[in-house]
Amino acid sequence: MIIRPAQVSDAPSIAEITNAIIRDTLVTFTTDERSVDVIVADIKTRGPSYLVAEKDGQVLGFATYGPFRGGPGYAQCREHTIQLAPQMRGQGAGRALMSALENAARAERVHVLVAGISSANPGAIAFHSAIGYTQVGQMPEVGFKWGKRLDLVLMQKILANDE
Numbered sequence: 233m234i235i236r237p238a239q240v241s242d243a244p245s246i247a248e249i250t251n252a253i254i255r256d257t258l259v260t261f262t263t264d265e266r267s268v269d270v271i272v273a274d275i276k277t278r279g280p281s282y283l284v285a286e287k288d289g290q291v292l293g294f295a296t297y298g299p300f301r302g303g304p305g306y307a308q309c310r311e312h313t314i315q316l317a318p319q320m321r322g323q324g325a326g327r328a329l330m331s332a333l334e335n336a337a338r339a340e341r342v343h344v345l346v347a348g349i350s351s352a353n354p355g356a357i358a359f360h361s362a363i364g365y366t367q368v369g370q371m372p373e374v375g376f377k378w379g380k381r382l383d384l385v386l387m388q389k390i391l392a393n394d395e
Contacts, residue, residue, distance in 0.1 A: 233285055233286065233287045233292075233323075233324070233325060233328065234285075234286050234287075235283055235284070235285055235286075235328050235329055235332045236283065236284060236286060237279070237280055237282065237283060237284075238275045238282040238283060238284045238294060238296075239275070240272050240275055240276070242275070242284050242291045242294075243268045243271040243272045243275060244268050245284075245290065245291035245292075246271050246284070246291065246294050247265075247266055247267070247268050247271050249291075249292075249293065249294065249315055249316070249317050250265075250266055250271075250294075250315055251265040251266060253315055254266070257352075257353075258350055258352035258353070258377055258378065258380065258382060259315075259350055259352070259353045259356070260350065261350065261375035261376065261377050261382060261384075262377075263377060274296065278296055278297075278298065280336050280339075280340075281296055281297050281298075281310075281333070281336050281337070281340065282294070282295075282296040283295050283296065283329055283332050283333055283336070285316070285320065285325040285328060285329050287320070287325075292316065292317040292319065292320040292325065293314070293315060293316035293317060293320050293325045293326070293329060294313075294314070294315060294329070295312060295313065295314040295315075295329040295330060295332075295333045296312065296313055296333070297310040297311060297312040297313070297333065297337060297342070297345060298310060298311060299311070300344075300346050308341060308342055308343035308344065309342070309343065309344045309345075309346060310337060310342050310344075310345055310346070311345070311346045311347070311348060312330075312333060312345050312346070312347060314326060314329055314330060314333075316329075321355075326359055327363060330363055333345075334389070334391060337391055338391050338392055341392075342391060343390065343391060343392060344388050344389070344390055344391065345365075345388065345389050345391060346386065346387070346388045347360050347365055347386070347387040347388070348384055348385075348386055349384070349385045349386075349387060350375060350382055350383075350384065350385070351370070351382055351383035351384070351385055352380075352382055357385055357387070360387045360389075361387075363389075364389050365387040365388060365389045366387060366388060366389070367385060367386070367387050368386050368387065368388050369385075369386040370383050370384070370385050370386065371383060371384040371386070
């Protein structure tokens, strides 16, 4: 398995992974699938902060980050996304992607990475805890999907000390 920057040609594979998660799980609160064109635009915009895990020539996971909130006071804080194809879970791809993503964030002088996790995804909460993220909040019933009210668990990791 290799971790590398996403390329425009990866967009269909990324769409397949993320749209299956959108359609079939409560991991994300959205019900709007992402088009290949939208993913291509994200890859072009985010550059080195959009990574993929590739095995045997196939993209089987991705991680990226973007703004947490608007305004200059949040300039050193980003919210990340990580998603894996089912066959990659528990194989070390998530840890490898997050390690590379955190290194990319440090290179861009990001101080804090935030994870917004569905309460219906205890595996993601455990994963983030295992790689050094701390739960800093829980927002009850802010999500709604498939007739269910869902909590948003907020976790964060401080990447570097102020200089």
